[in-house]
Amino acid sequence: MKKTGLMLIMMCAFSLSASTQEGSEGGAATVIRALEREWVVAQSRNDNRALDLIFDDSLVYVEYGNLVSKGDYLLRIKSAGPQLSQIVMEPMTVRTFGSTAIVVGTYSERDVQNRKPRLRRWRFIDTWVYEKGGWKLVAAAAAPLTESRTTAPVQSAGRP
Amino acid sequence: MKTLAMAVLLACLGTPAGYTQETPDSDATSKLVAMEHMWSQAFVLKDSKALEKILDDAFVNVESDGKVITKADVLAEIRASAVLQVVTESMLVRVHGDTAIVTGVVLIKGVERGKPFAQRERFVDTWIYKNGQWVTIAGLITPIGQ
Numbered sequence: 001m002k003k004t005g006l007m008l009i010m011m012c013a014f015s016l017s018a019s020t021q022e023g024s025e026g027g028a029a030t031v032i033r034a035l036e037r038e039w040v041v042a043q044s045r046n047d048n049r050a051l052d053l054i055f056d057d058s059l060v061y062v063e064y065g066n067l068v069s070k071g072d073y074l075l076r077i078k079s080a081g082p083q084l085s086q087i088v089m090e091p092m093t094v095r096t097f098g099s100t101a102i103v104v105g106t107y108s109e110r111d112v113q114n115r116k117p118r119l120r121r122w123r124f125i126d127t128w129v130y131e132k133g134g135w136k137l138v139a140a141a142a143a144p145l146t147e148s149r150t151t152a153p154v155q156s157a158g159r160p
Numbered sequence: 161m162k163t164l165a166m167a168v169l170l171a172c173l174g175t176p177a178g179y180t181q182e183t184p185d186s187d188a189t190s191k192l193v194a195m196e197h198m199w200s201q202a203f204v205l206k207d208s209k210a211l212e213k214i215l216d217d218a219f220v221n222v223e224s225d226g227k228v229i230t231k232a233d234v235l236a237e238i239r240a241s242a243v244l245q246v247v248t249e250s251m252l253v254r255v256h257g258d259t260a261i262v263t264g265v266v267l268i269k270g271v272e273r274g275k276p277f278a279q280r281e282r283f284v285d286t287w288i289y290k291n292g293q294w295v296t297i298a299g300l301i302t303p304i305g306q
Binding site for chain 1 (some may be wrong): 261302303
């Protein structure tokens with residue numbers, strides 16, 4: 001979701017993303033951060049070919065609470081015209097577990113709704129798997145960040 | 161005919177509607193579906209011991225308000241949970257070797273400050289096969305159709 005509606009990307013934000021790495025897993029973490037950047041750049045250029053290489057064919061993608069397939073995602077990017085929202089990536093952490101990596105981070109999304117500027121912040125989790133000599137994105141999802149915890153109607157405490 | 165009807169019935173019972181198996185590794189898929197149900201049950205029953213086994217020590221979860229919680233947070237907060245029932249409405253399992261992604265929709269019911277609530281959410285969980293068993297390392301839950 002974090003990359004669905006972007007026209008302008010604040011690349012400077014990426015410098016923040018290098019702030020946290022898992023100790024001995026630094027090499028994989030660096031590669032995955034680079035792939036996260038590639039994803040954003042590819043999306044901003046409507047570069048489906050690059051996105052096709054980054055995403056696993058069975059990608060599970062959740063945006064705005066809806067499940068989207070890789071095919072649907074790429075189709076939308078292909079047909080997308082000029083977009084008005086702006087995504088600013090914020091610091092992210094990468095944790096690796098052998099051939100699996102989890103990226104947790106936040107981003108802000110600015111757009112216009114009913115002629116009024118709107119700012120929303122999201123927390124995302126991406127899952128990458130090392131297969132056939134490279135890292136592939138197998139799952140990505142984001143939840144809206146609210147200002148105060150008390151605004152959330154239910155805390156699931158980790159249980160769906 | 162009676163035997164056939166029974167066979168069909170048993171087959172249907174064995175494959176609950178809404179649970180999609182996307183992988184040839186049906187053994188892993190059925191184990192993961194079972195683990196997800198165990199997780200829900202442990203959560204509703206406030207069973208810390210079961211949660212200890214299901215959640216990896218490095219587990220993190222993004223809650224529906226965007227907050228990140230750890231395994232320690234889950235275990236600390238479980239006693240105060242207002243959730244009384246978790247109904248899994250659908251589940252999709254995708255296995256990538258020793259990693260699996262499970263996504264689905266749940267209806268969470270409970271009582272908070274004396275008021276009943278029911279909330280439909282979509283979840284995405286990441287599992288890894290570690291030391292001979294599946295454990296979850298990450299999850300996210302978010303309201304449907306924000």
